[in-house]
Amino acid sequence: MKRSRSLKLALMGASALTLSACEEAPQDVAIFKDVLQCENEVGFDRDACIANFEQAKQEHVRVAPKYTSAEDCEADFGAAQCETAPQKTQSGGSVFMPLMMGYMMGSMLSNGSRAATQPLYRSKDDPKNFRTGDNQKVGSKTGVTKVPAQVAKAPSTKTSTVRRNGFGSSARSTSRSRSYGG
């Protein structure tokens, strides 16, 4: 047979976006401040703890809040709680981010936990609670626990936009057709 076996098609348009609007059940996650705490937890083996830690470290570079000065970073996260990020500003200046203070992952005790492995932080104003890279409060508990589905998702990274509308002018000045494709 040369065709698809089945086609599941939601309505195009609005409903393609309803995934994020849905109420989802809280997710099982595991939260640790470091690999040692993870491997001491029942049901967690060292290799998996390390692998998840490494993945969180990688995500940390992507999702940690970024600052163009160490002072600004420390104002939010506390003295000596920031490090230099690998990114650079467009003019070649340094970028700073808070230290990773822990990590969260799908619980290995639960089937099909879809929580993304991600780094956690502690802010200066609320040091008791872990927070995600997009500043969602996770809580103070470590070990296996439940968090809202929204918190368990990989963080989007927010920033400040300085300019918009930098794409589109070539299209407008060239084409009068009803499509930019072909």
Place this chain on the structure above:
Amino acid sequence: MKRIAIEERGDWKAQADSLGFTFHTIDGAPYWDESACYRFTLQQIEDDIEDPSGEIEKMCFDVVRRAVDSEEVMQRLAIPEAFWDYIRTSWRNGEKNLYGRLDLSYDGTGPAKLLEYNADTPTSLYETGAFQWLWLEQAMERGIIPPGCDQFNSIHERMTEAFGVFGIPGALHLASGSGSAEDEGTVRYVEECAAQAGIETIFLNMEDIGIDPAGRFTDIDDNIITTLFKLYPWEWMMSDEFGASIPDSGVTFIEPAWKAILSNKGLLPLLWEMFEGHPNLLPAYFADDPRAATLEGGHVRKPLLSREGANVEMVRPGEQPLSVDGPYGAEGFIVQALHPLPVFEGNHTVIGSWLIASQPCGIGIREDDSPITKDSSRFLPHVIRD
């Protein structure tokens, strides 16, 4: 290969509207046309379209391999020098391609001939992958066509599979140019396929994209864009204001930058130069190449960069030249040997052969009332039946 007039489903417009396929009719003129369908044998599909499409894709990769290391070729293609390194890096890093559409002239006999490759921003994906599939199922159910018909179309499955192994970290942003219902429809369908593969998706218009102090691109909510599917051509990306910021933006683009080498009609003379005599290729030269004058039996002059037949000129022996107006051609032209499209009841028919993750997996058929296919063309479904 036959064209067969058939009954239309009485409710097809209502179905199209409810599915979001609102561009089934454009400015009052029909686009989706189920008053007829095309019929192929399995052998025609497999031997004459599917396998050659795979071969053509391999030859195209050879062209890219050569082009990224050749300043001369990049110059010939009029790709701005500021992007040569970025394009080379996107190829060397193995940045994945998702889809593309080869336009073939084929009449059921003899080898299909490549007219051009829409490698960067092909449209009609939804009609080809989803709507014509639905037509087949319902047409058989309702006795419009005999039972047991098949169709060369596993596009929907391949799209969701491809997204499943793409390795997109975090959310996928998808963008179309504002003001085009057709383009938004295509992008929404791609979004649907990604969502079915479990990917978080965010739709926006190209014009909404912003930039932050570190040079990263942002969406309307100031989220950083890390992977962007764009229904917007690379040549315009490169010449827009944000073009210069692309290499340092950290964004993975779908389609990747190296596709700019293939979505350029300079591909055709390069293919002929490297694979002269291949049965699925037509002789082609850059317009300023003296060998262009050796093309006998008519030729077609096409801009390096253009779409929907604009600025194409067809010279036919013993007949008036045929040309289409348009805004393109600043980068130069190619000349390709004339191989007229087959004509079925006054309709000039072109076959769009789709590759998803470089695998041929479906076709969509368009008819135009003139030999040069334009955006006025209509889309017709097809069946496979021996």
